[in-house]
Amino acid sequence: MEKTLATSHTKRSSPSPPSAVNAGFDRRTRARLADATVSVSETGAEDDDEEEEGVEEKIEALQTIVPGGTALGVDALFEETASYILALQCQINAIKVLTSFLERYEKDDMKFGG
Numbered sequence: 001m002e003k004t005l006a007t008s009h010t011k012r013s014s015p016s017p018p019s020a021v022n023a024g025f026d027r028r029t030r031a032r033l034a035d036a037t038v039s040v041s042e043t044g045a046e047d048d049d050e051e052e053e054g055v056e057e058k059i060e061a062l063q064t065i066v067p068g069g070t071a072l073g074v075d076a077l078f079e080e081t082a083s084y085i086l087a088l089q090c091q092i093n094a095i096k097v098l099t100s101f102l103e104r105y106e107k108d109d110m111k112f113g114g
Contacts, residue, residue, distance in 0.1 A: 062077060063069035066084050069077055 059074060059077070062081060063072070066072075066077065066081050069080065072080055
């Protein structure tokens, strides 16, 4: 069941169940691709080729950075990249917590002459 809130400029949907998340993602992706197609058709063919090559290079670079990225398609690569970024952020937070704990431990240890 999807509720739609109408505003003066856009329609917004409330979060849908997990099974419909991919459908919403696909719908947004198609809309972006359609917008990109319109903007691409307005530019020259040379710009299209250069832009496409630049995008392909960036995707290939991303595939080498993300673990297992070479085996993924573009959509799956972007989803995996988002998950990878979140995992890295969690690791950074864990390292910060451990570092602050160890620093406090060392300070307490020095107070007692150890």
